[in-house]
Amino acid sequence: xxxxxxxxxxxxxxxxxxxxxxxxxxxxxxxxxxxxxxxxxxxxxxxxxxxxxxxxxxxxxxxxxxxxxxxxxxxxxxxxxxxxxxxxxxxxxxxxxxxxxxxxxxxxxxxx
Amino acid sequence: xxxxxxxxxxxxxxxxxxxxxxxxxxxxxxxxxxxxxxxxxxxxxxxxxxxxxxxxxxxxxxxxxxxxxxxxxxxxxxxxxxxxxxxxxxxxxxxxxxxxxxxxxxxxxxxxxxxxxxxxxxxxxxxxxxxxxxxxxxxxxxxxxxxxxxxxxxxxxxxxxxxxxxxxxxxxxxxxxxxxxxxxxxxxxxxxxxxxxxxxxxxxxxxxxxxxxxxxxxxxxxxxxxxxxxxxxxxxxxxxxxxxxxxxxxxxxxxxxxxxxxxxxxxxxxxxxxxxxxxxxxxxxxxxxxxxxxxxxxxxxxxxxxxxxxxxxxxxxxxxxxxxxxxxxxxxxxxxxxxxxxxxxxxxxxxxxxxxxxxxxxxxxxxxxxxxxxxxxxxxxxxxxxxxxxxxxxxxxxxxxxxxxxxxxxxxxxxxxxxxxxxxxxxxxxxxxxxxxxxxxxxxxxxxxxxxxxxxxxxxxxxxxxxxxxxxxxxxxxxxxxxxxxxxx
Numbered sequence: 322x323x324x325x326x327x328x329x330x331x332x333x334x335x336x337x338x339x340x341x342x343x344x345x346x347x348x349x350x351x352x353x354x355x356x357x358x359x360x361x362x363x364x365x366x367x368x369x370x371x372x373x374x375x376x377x378x379x380x381x382x383x384x385x386x387x388x389x390x391x392x393x394x395x396x397x398x399x400x401x402x403x404x405x406x407x408x409x410x411x412x413x414x415x416x417x418x419x420x421x422x423x424x425x426x427x428x429x430x431x432x433x
Numbered sequence: 434x435x436x437x438x439x440x441x442x443x444x445x446x447x448x449x450x451x452x453x454x455x456x457x458x459x460x461x462x463x464x465x466x467x468x469x470x471x472x473x474x475x476x477x478x479x480x481x482x483x484x485x486x487x488x489x490x491x492x493x494x495x496x497x498x499x500x501x502x503x504x505x506x507x508x509x510x511x512x513x514x515x516x517x518x519x520x521x522x523x524x525x526x527x528x529x530x531x532x533x534x535x536x537x538x539x540x541x542x543x544x545x546x547x548x549x550x551x552x553x554x555x556x557x558x559x560x561x562x563x564x565x566x567x568x569x570x571x572x573x574x575x576x577x578x579x580x581x582x583x584x585x586x587x588x589x590x591x592x593x594x595x596x597x598x599x600x601x602x603x604x605x606x607x608x609x610x611x612x613x614x615x616x617x618x619x620x621x622x623x624x625x626x627x628x629x630x631x632x633x634x635x636x637x638x639x640x641x642x643x644x645x646x647x648x649x650x651x652x653x654x655x656x657x658x659x660x661x662x663x664x665x666x667x668x669x670x671x672x673x674x675x676x677x678x679x680x681x682x683x684x685x686x687x688x689x690x691x692x693x694x695x696x697x698x699x700x701x702x703x704x705x706x707x708x709x710x711x712x713x714x715x716x717x718x719x720x721x722x723x724x725x726x727x728x729x730x731x732x733x734x735x736x737x738x739x740x741x742x743x744x745x746x747x748x749x750x751x752x753x754x755x756x757x758x759x760x761x762x763x764x765x766x767x768x769x770x771x772x773x774x775x776x777x778x779x780x781x782x783x784x785x786x787x788x789x790x791x792x793x794x795x796x797x798x799x800x801x802x803x804x805x806x807x808x809x810x811x812x813x814x815x816x817x818x819x820x821x822x823x824x825x826x827x828x829x830x831x832x833x834x835x836x837x838x839x840x841x842x843x844x845x846x847x848x849x850x851x852x853x854x855x856x857x858x859x860x861x862x863x864x865x866x867x868x869x870x871x872x873x874x875x876x877x878x879x880x881x882x883x884x885x886x887x888x889x890x891x892x893x894x895x896x897x898x899x900x901x902x903x904x905x906x907x908x909x910x911x912x913x914x915x916x917x918x919x920x921x922x
Contacts, residue, residue, distance in 0.1 A: 341619070348612060355605055364601055371608035378615045386622045394566050394624070398611065401573045408577055409600055412584050416593045428594045431668045 340381035347374035361416070361423045365409045372402040447509050450491050450517055451557055457483025458550035465543035473541040477532055480546035484525045484553075491517045506564045508695075513561040515770060515920035516691035519777060520556045523684040524549055526781040526895045530676040533892030534788040545585060549680065552578035556684060560691030563699075565614045565624040568692060572610065572656075575688060576603045579681060583673040589795070595672025602655065602665040610652025616645035626699045633700055646702050650711070656689045657745045660718040667730070670738035675796060678734060679784030682741040683777040690748060690773060694766050703761035712753045716851065719746030720858045727865045733787060733798045736865055740824060741780065743862065747839065748772050750855060754843035765846075767921035768838045771914050775831035775906060779823040782899030785892055786817045790884045800872050802884045807874035809883035816900050818870040823903050825863045831903045834910035 347370055354367030376395040383391025417423055445452065460483075461476045495514045527549055535541045555574025562568050580603065584596025618624055620641040621632040633642065651662070658666040670678045697703050723743030730736040751772050755765030790797050807814040823830035826837075836859060843852040906913055 348608075351608070352605065355601065361597060361601075368601070368604040368608065371605065372611075375608065375611050375615050378612070379618065382615070382619050382622075388622065390566075390624055391618060394618075397566060397570060401570065401577075404577055405573075405604060408580050409604070412580065412593065412596045412600055415584060415587050416597055419588070419590045419593055425597075428597065430591060430594060431671050 337381050337385045341378060344374045344378040359425050361413055361425055369402060372398055448507055450487050453487045453490060454550060454554045458547045461547035473543045476543040477546050480528055480550055481525060484521050488521045506562055506567050508561055508563045511920040516560050517557055519687050519773060520553050520684055523777055524553045527676050527680040529891040529895035530679060530785045530788045533889035534676050536889045537791050548578045548582050556688035559688045560695055563626050569611055569614060573607060582677045586674055591672040595669045598665055599669040606652050606655030609648050613645045613648025616641055626696055630700045653689050653693050656685055658742050659715050659745050659749060660722045663742045666742055667735045667738040671732060671734045675784055675788040679781050683780050686745055687773050690769060698763045709756055712749060716746050716750045716753055720854055724858045724861045731800050733869055744776055751839040754839055754846055754848055757846045764921050765842055767917040768842050770917040771838055772835040775835035778899050778902045779820045779832055782896060783820040785895045786813060789888060789892055792884055797884050803869055803872045804876040806883060810885050813885060814873040816896055819900055821866040821870055825866045826859050829907050831906040834907055
């Protein structure tokens with residue numbers, strides 16, 4: 322084995338915790354994005370970030386447990402996220418046709 | 434080879450209700466795709482027939498002495514069959530309402546029917562599966578269909594706005610739910626509820642499964658629209674087409690409660706004191722906020738949105754009432770199931786009448802639109818009043834029987850304070866439930882044309898069914914409470 326790769330193994334070992342913490346941070350960022358962003362397209366992207374952070378969690382855990390379940394969940398969740406994106410964009414298009422805007426602040430016609 | 438075929442046959446026979454639903458939904462979609470814009474009425478007929486056949490097969494399975502052997506991922510037990518009956522009933526009534534609504538609005542689209550059935554398939558998977566991944570797929574199938582249904586008035590700005598609001602909130606709720614599932618997977622390395630139940634210790638849960646429970650509960654609370662997570666409900670309920678609002682207010686809540694009962698009794702985490710405290714806080718907040726905000730609304734659909742919030746609180750209170758000295762008795766979930774049955778009948782009846790209100794080619798559900806309706810359509814106004822009475826909990830209607838069973842259970846198990854709050858809030862609710870009726874009967878219309886002019890046959894069928902069952906179940910609830918008791922865990 323090349324000495325540098327051994328070096329890499331020792332000093333930069335990436336454990337499951339790194340993946341889980343990264344996923345948790347991504348999840349929080351996605352949640353924060355949905356809350357503070359005003360542009361609907363970016364909000365949709367943040368929902369994708371949420372879904373993908375969970376995928377990362379599942380894949381890391383599946384590797385940790387040496388099971389195939391987590392990988393399967395990730396594949397299913399990707400399919401669901403794709404459907405969600407399609408439907409979300411469809412709704413945004415019909416909104417844009419009616420209002421020529423994708424700013425969430427413009428959509429407050431209902432009050433009470 | 435022999436066992437393989439036997440196995441396949443078991444799956445085919447055991448899940449027959451779901452296969453019928455899938456076949457019906459695909460058939461509707463196919464007919465609509467082959468003959469676009471021509472075959473709406475046959476498509477709706479096929480949709481209703483599918484749901485009726487599903488109902489019959491669910492009852493047939495119910496009456497079998499031995500239920501199909503427990504399959505791996507799909508659990509067909511009496512609990513599942515009871516909830517299948519409820520959601521299919523919701524589907525039939527919604528399609529009948531939608532047919533009337535679309536005839537009045539003059540846009541009969543056939544996709545509506547298949548979307549409703551797909552959503553019901555999602556609900557069935559949501560509460561009948563033993564595997565959290567399948568539960569999640571069911572949840573998403575249900576929600577994704579409903580996002581489209583909410584936005585199905587493409588030209589109407591309110592409908593679009595409701596769809597995007599529901600989509601974003603629902604997407605976040607699903608993600609939070611899924612993160613809870615991931616935490617369960619991380620803690621125990623399995624996603625099957627039955628295996629989780631064996632892996633979980635009976636006492637002293639670790640922080641990770643506790644967080645998982647909290648995340649899953651948050652996801653469910655979003656779908657139920659109970660108080661900290663109710664803010665989307667009025668806007669979405671107002672913007673969605675009336676039949677869809679009725680579908681959301683009943684179907685989604687029924688499916689979520691079915692799932693909540695299955696998972697939380699299945700993995701037995703309800704005995705944690707934190708969960709009980711959480712439920713008490715949520716129930717009290719839901720009662721107070723839901724009922725008080727309903728008073729100040731001036732649109733019937735918004736009022737019914739807050740009313741559905743407070744009803745969700747009542748159903749949660751039914752869960753809470755099952756705690757005796759800190760332990761949950763799974764059997765007492767029958768009050769919740771009976772309450773859901775009564776709630777679906779009176780809510781869908783009310784929404785069937787709301788679906789008929791149309792003025793200048795758009796929905797008219799403001800209180801001022803109701804003026805004079807008691808004189809032009811006295812029977813319809815009377816039936817609307819009946820449904821409102823039932824929601825208040827007047828004796829003789831199903832609302833009374835449902836509320837009575839919840840409150841009596843709570844008193845038996847010593848939750849006196851909450852029971853008193855529930856009764857007081859029911860009295861408060863009389864104020865806003867009777868306001869539409871007072872407007873209908875005692876205010877003269879401004880002289881314009883009445884808001885309801887023609888009543889399509891399908892709508893009158895669903896209104897008649899709901900009114901009949903509301904009274905019948907109110908006078909004679911015992912048989913159905915017994916059914917719920919059999920189906921309870």
